[in-house]
Amino acid sequence: MVVCHLDRLLQDRGMTLTELSQRVGITYANLSALKNNRAKAIRYSTLVALCHVLDCQPGDLLTVAPAPDAGQPAAQ
16 A cells, blocks of 8 residues: 655645645645545656655655555465
């Protein structure tokens, strides 16, 4: 599962989702879906724009969480 850390980055920068939406040119609804881990995909252009405005790298914004059954032997 890919986890978005947009809430933490916004808090660290003292920025609201509304302000980010205006600065990046992405709808509030789409950013909200990303922030709440409901987005199914993200365009590279959107990722680049977010990283520019937030002054971060993609790995600061998105990480991959281990699968819930990671560490369990595969069923045979």
